[in-house]
Amino acid sequence: MSTIVVLFNLKSGVEAEAYEAWARERDLPNVNALPSVRGFRVLRSQGLLNRAASPYQYVELIELHSLEDFRSDVKSEVMQGVAREFRAFADAPLFIVTGSL
Secondary structure: OEEEEEEEEEOOOOOHHHHHHHHHHHHHHHHHOOOOEEEEEEEEOOOOOOOOOOOOOEEEEEEEOOHHHHHHHOOOHHHHHHHHHHHHHEEEEEEEEEEOO
16 A cells, blocks of 8 residues: 655745635545545644644655555546645645565
């Protein structure tokens, strides 16, 4: 099982409220509806454990049944639209593919 960890900050001028509303209304429902996805969460960073500021404002966790199927699922017209919208909010997101030990 793979999990994609996405780390990102919002682009300059993007309001957190606008991004979070879009995430609740558009991103979360569409990604969670994909057959390849076991679960998808968007987390707001609160800081580092040592109380320092987090280098990222948001973390996404996309838990997958199959990475190959996910790559296919995100090619749909709906998901391409969601991806375009996400890029309008996120400044240079990092997509890290992970696997269980």
